Amino acid sequence: xxxxxxxxxxxxxxxxxxxxxxxxxxxxxxxxxxxxxxxxxxxxxxxxxxxxxxxxxxxxxxxxxxxxxxxxxxxxxxxxxxxxxxxxxxxxxxxxxxxxxxxxxxxxxx
Amino acid sequence: xxxxxxxxxxxxxxxxxxxxxxxxxxxxxxxxxxxxxxxxxxxxxxxxxxxxxxxxxxxxxxxxxxxxxxxxxxxxxxxxxxxxxxxxxxxxxxxxxxxxxxxxxxxxxxxxxxxxxxxxxxxxxxxxxxxxxxxxxxxxxxxxxxxxxxxxxxxxxxxxxxxxxxxxxxxxxxxxxxxxxxxxxxxxxxxxxxxxxxxxxxxxxxxx
Numbered sequence: 001x002x003x004x005x006x007x008x009x010x011x012x013x014x015x016x017x018x019x020x021x022x023x024x025x026x027x028x029x030x031x032x033x034x035x036x037x038x039x040x041x042x043x044x045x046x047x048x049x050x051x052x053x054x055x056x057x058x059x060x061x062x063x064x065x066x067x068x069x070x071x072x073x074x075x076x077x078x079x080x081x082x083x084x085x086x087x088x089x090x091x092x093x094x095x096x097x098x099x100x101x102x103x104x105x106x107x108x109x110x
Numbered sequence: 111x112x113x114x115x116x117x118x119x120x121x122x123x124x125x126x127x128x129x130x131x132x133x134x135x136x137x138x139x140x141x142x143x144x145x146x147x148x149x150x151x152x153x154x155x156x157x158x159x160x161x162x163x164x165x166x167x168x169x170x171x172x173x174x175x176x177x178x179x180x181x182x183x184x185x186x187x188x189x190x191x192x193x194x195x196x197x198x199x200x201x202x203x204x205x206x207x208x209x210x211x212x213x214x215x216x217x218x219x220x221x222x223x224x225x226x227x228x229x230x231x232x233x234x235x236x237x238x239x240x241x242x243x244x245x246x247x248x249x250x251x252x253x254x255x256x257x258x259x260x261x262x263x264x265x266x267x268x269x270x271x272x273x274x275x276x277x278x279x280x281x282x283x284x285x286x287x288x289x290x291x292x293x294x295x296x297x298x299x300x301x302x303x304x305x306x307x308x309x310x311x312x313x314x315x316x317x318x
Binding site: 007008009010015018019022025026029030033036037040043044047048053056057060061063064067068071072075076082085086089090092093094096097098100101103104105107108 | 301
């Protein structure tokens with residue numbers, strides 16, 4: 001059956017170990033979240049502060065990229081093992097995304 | 111084997127979302143969908159960037175005098191927080207704590223609904239100003255990009271609610287664990303897209 005799985009009942013020690021590992025991982029997620037909030041604040045503040053667009057645009061794009069990496073590798077667990085094919089899919093998608101955006105912004109004019 | 115087989119926190123697998131063949135297939139197939147969605151949104155972003163501030167000559171609306179950052183900031187914080195609450199839901203899913211997972215999913219749905227409400231308010235506000243879908247190439251590209259994201263939020267909310275209601279009496283098992291995991295992945299992906307929307311559309315729009 002497609003839902004078949006091997007059942008392993010953990011010993012008390014194993015169980016406590018995995019619970020500890022998970023709460024440690026959760027603390028890491030909270031740290032990622034704090035960084036994401038911080039990056040968002042920097043981006044909005046930089047724009048509100050009215051610096052030159054040529055300075056701010058690359059900075060906020062970089063902040064967005066960092067935030068997306070935190071989402072993908074932290075919240076979406078792409079850093080865990082067993083995500084090789086996932087990374088292949090996503091990077092292929094990003095590559096096509098990059099080409100699409102590059103093509104349209106350079107080819108379309110008004 | 112019975113799909114409704116009962117588990118305890120001690121017998122619950124480390125990675126319940128990929129413990130079965132069905133779960134593995136769902137997992138890989140869903141990530142392929144997310145990669146395809148990346149391309150979908152890229153084409154909408156590309157269209158928006160190409161047509162930003164473009165339209166009939168003498169049009170009064172431009173990104174730099176239309177968008178209001180406080181509302182966008184609130185929406186960003188709400189969606190980002192809802193991403194964290196769905197991480198909490200998955201934390202409890204992995205600990206086989208069904209009630210706590212449902213509670214965190216409920217909070218996620220409330221935050222998502224608030225986000226959607228603010229987006230509807232924003233669109234309604236723009237339309238009343240005279241910035242409708244057919245106003246210009248700019249408005250059409252803007253509404254299509256941000257509206258497609260909003261439609262994803264709506265779909266995500268319906269998905270969350272459907273899973274929560276359908277499985278409310280069932281508890282966590284090998285049948286529904288992958289489903290809960292995928293909806294949370296979908297929700298994070300929606301947040302990923304929003305990060306680019308608030309940066310490229312709103313922040314880069316305001317600085318001109």
